[in-house]
Amino acid sequence: MEQASADNSGDRVKVAVAVAITMLLWASAFVGIRYAGTSFTPGALALGRLLAGAVGLGAILLMRGEGLPPRAAWPGIVGVGVFWFGIYTVALNWGEQHADAGTAALIVGIGPILLAIMSGWLLREGFPAKLLVGLAIAFAGTAVVGFSTGDGTTTVLGVVLCLVAAAGYAVGVTAQKTALKHASALQVTTFGCAIGALGCLPFAGQLATDLAGAPTAATLAMLYLGLLPTALAFYTWAYALSRTTAGRLGATTYVVPVLVVLLSWLLLGEVPAPIALVGGGLALVGVAVSRTKRKRTDPADAHRVATR
Template sequence: MQTGSRNWPAIAAASVTVVLWASAFVSIRSAGESYSPGALALGRLAAGSLVLVVICLIRRVGFPPKAAWPGILGSGLLWFGAYMVALNWGEREVDAGTAAMIVNIGPILIALLSSRLLGEGLPPRLLAGMAVSFAGAVVVGFSMSQGADGHSSVLGVVLCVIAAVTYAGGVVAQKPALRHAGALQVTTFGCLVGTIACLPFAGTLITEAATAPLPATLNMVYLGVFPTALAFTTWAFALARTTAGRMGATTYAVPVIVVGLSWLVLDEIPAVLTLAGGALCLAGVAVSRGRARRPEAVSAAPAADHRS
């Protein structure tokens, strides 16, 4: 029997991930003005890899076992590599609201893929919660699009779809790796794989870093240290302790935090429709993370009534 206290470490880790990933959107906006998509992805991954390798050396964490490498390679190429480049590029081609709506098909794809490939199943509460959260994400995205310049393109939509697909594929690939290696190992070597995959952008990164303002470079380093090195590690820790579908549903809280951070940091006052969509996102997360009543608890009451 799994008690609620046992779930708290995973819940805390997932919460850290969600907050840091939400903060990434604010930093990407700043760094993206001076760095191209590929260069920004490489700089972020290089900073994250450096921090993770240092931690592994201090803690004397060795190489992952051979059985973990297929998942590490898959998540490194899809999630750490392709996803970050596609998302950075896509957000330049479409407005933030459109990008948010498209990328938020990712958790749905995670649930479907994990059910098909990992045999996790699709509990009714998870499906209901994801439906509510996705509706909230659409409302948030629509309200953000209304305030934008209407800047969008077919290329941008395609790139955001690629980002959603690679995100889902990376998560599903990572889950089996966590059965054979620790969260720090899987994150570190996945990040290194993504860094190597983005090395073709090294020349561009060096050129842009020479002229980029200091705040943009600091934001890129922040992206590597916190939303990548720390947040991906806490994500892997939580993912090892729950299903991929439920972890994916948790990320629907990200748009809500993004709205709050934009309000506090960028003085962007959210519209009423945006707040309503955020409330739906949180309600859906609460439903998807909840547990159904145990059958024995439900059947016990009629039995007692029958005896009386």
């Protein structure tokens, strides 16, 4: 019993570390996209990022000796590659060119709510009250951050593209959860990233053109996006997703806008408005509520209470 408890505790620590790495790297990706996006078009940036990620993940897959995923995992992997690595990445890159950062974060923040609905229905995870309450609180905090950082430059196209990104995220993570029942986190992430890169190959000509004229710093930023926020962060996400519910893990992504505000403050000198900090705190409270679990009653204790 003590050994099992220790194993569970160790597993929870690993999941927490994986989630922390994912959230921090994804937050840094928003800053990287804003920087590299001045030199690369949305499709070219997505393709370059995914190619770098696929190469890095493929090298690790070979070193670890993991082969092809089983046949049962491929429908989910294809879903991950098409909807999350492909549609989400391109739509987000494109949407950020037609929407201010605050509005983009607000609209994309619908994604975890869509994910909770889809996972509760399709994956039969149910709709725990604490998860729903936490999602509502966290989304409200994200809305406060979005309204405080928006500058009114958003177009209808930007709104539509951010909605497409949110939907792509929800569908992709739902598909990923099904794939993880049959394959490892590394396999699902590697081949999903490769499929996403294949889907973005029509942008190869634009990528070559952009690379020829892009400064070295922008190219390095694109490689950073591929190797860390894509390869490493998507792998640590998949690792955590294989050990928790999609709805609860999806709610954790509301930490990202908070980290984006802080990183923009530290790295870009963009001082956040006080109301943005209040919204960030509210989002963190919502995430904390969504991740709390109902305590399970020990059978022996329940029996003792009943016999009394």
